[in-house]
Amino acid sequence: xxxxxxxxxxxxxxxxxxxLSCVAxxxxxxxxxxxxxxxxxxxxxxxxxxxxxNESAKYYVESVKGRFTIFRxxxxxxxxxxxxxxxxxxxxVYFCTRVSILGMDVWGQGTTVTVSS
Amino acid sequence: xxxxTQSPATLSLSPGEGASLSCRATQSVGTSFLGWYQQKPGQxxxxxxxxxxxxxxGTPDRFSGSGSGTDFTLTITRLEPEDFAVYYCQQYGPSPxxxxxxxxxxxx
Numbered sequence: 378x379x380x381x382x383x384x385x386x387x388x389x390x391x392x393x394x395x396x397l398s399c400v401a402x403x404x405x406x407x408x409x410x411x412x413x414x415x416x417x418x419x420x421x422x423x424x425x426x427x428x429x430x431n432e433s434a435k436y437y438v439e440s441v442k443g444r445f446t447i448f449r450x451x452x453x454x455x456x457x458x459x460x461x462x463x464x465x466x467x468x469x470v471y472f473c474t475r476v477s478i479l480g481m482d483v484w485g486q487g488t489t490v491t492v493s494s
Numbered sequence: 495x496x497x498x499t500q501s502p503a504t505l506s507l508s509p510g511e512g513a514s515l516s517c518r519a520t521q522s523v524g525t526s527f528l529g530w531y532q533q534k535p536g537q538x539x540x541x542x543x544x545x546x547x548x549x550x551x552g553t554p555d556r557f558s559g560s561g562s563g564t565d566f567t568l569t570i571t572r573l574e575p576e577d578f579a580v581y582y583c584q585q586y587g588p589s590p591x592x593x594x595x596x597x598x599x600x601x602x
Contacts, residue, residue, distance in 0.1 A: 412592070414594075421582065421594060421595075421596050421597045422531075422533075422539060422582055422584075422594040422597070423594065424590070424591055424592040424593065424594065427592065436589070436590035436591065438591060472538055472539075476586065476592075478526075478544075478545075479529070479544040479545070479550065480527075480529035480541055480544045480584065480586050481529070481539075481541060481584070481586070481592075482541045482544070482550065484538040484539055484540065484541075485538065486537075486538050487538055
């Protein structure tokens with residue numbers, strides 16, 4: 378069964394940094410685009426970033442450009458989200474997802490990031 | 495950037511009733527690239543419908559999707575208790591951004 382598991386969330390002060398990790402199992406993650414999606418408390422889903430299979434392209438929502446970096450380590454079946462200059466509005470549950478022709482067809486359970494002093 | 499608007503924001507219904515959820519886009523969305531997700535409290539979203547009208551693995555046949563261009567619909571016939579949740583549409587066209595609608599909450 379295809380699965381992804383996120384980790385790395387936590388409490389961080391405004392202006393701080395955090396790195397989220399996502400490990401895939403049950404499928405060859407190197408063959409897929411991978412995504413991060415977030416959900417602020419009580420709010421809807423927001424796409425954050427996408428990375429192509431060979432890192433040839435990376436895409437970000439406007440609000441995180443210049444602060445977040447998505448990257449991957451295919452031999453480790455892992456995708457990461459490096460987050461810097463964190464703001465209160467970055468507080469959310471962050472989901473890692475697989476992207477296929479079906480859309481976002483595999484989701485992790487999410488990892489919670491809280492930005493607060 | 496394509497913006498998706500879902501309506502209504504909340505739908506109050508009873509088990510056994512039918513539901514029709516709307517998703518409108520500011521630009522034409524290829525039918526291959528419109529999906530619906532279901533999210534229950536405390537859970538991750540799960541893919542329900544892909545390519546406008548194709549049920550994902552495990553999606554009951556009481557769920558159906560339709561539409562084209564800028565107007566898309568998720569229809570649920572005969573609501574079951576487990577169907578009360580929030581539903582999101584999403585366009586995942588060839589290039590990001592991959593936008594979501596604001597969601598429709600189907601409540602009892």
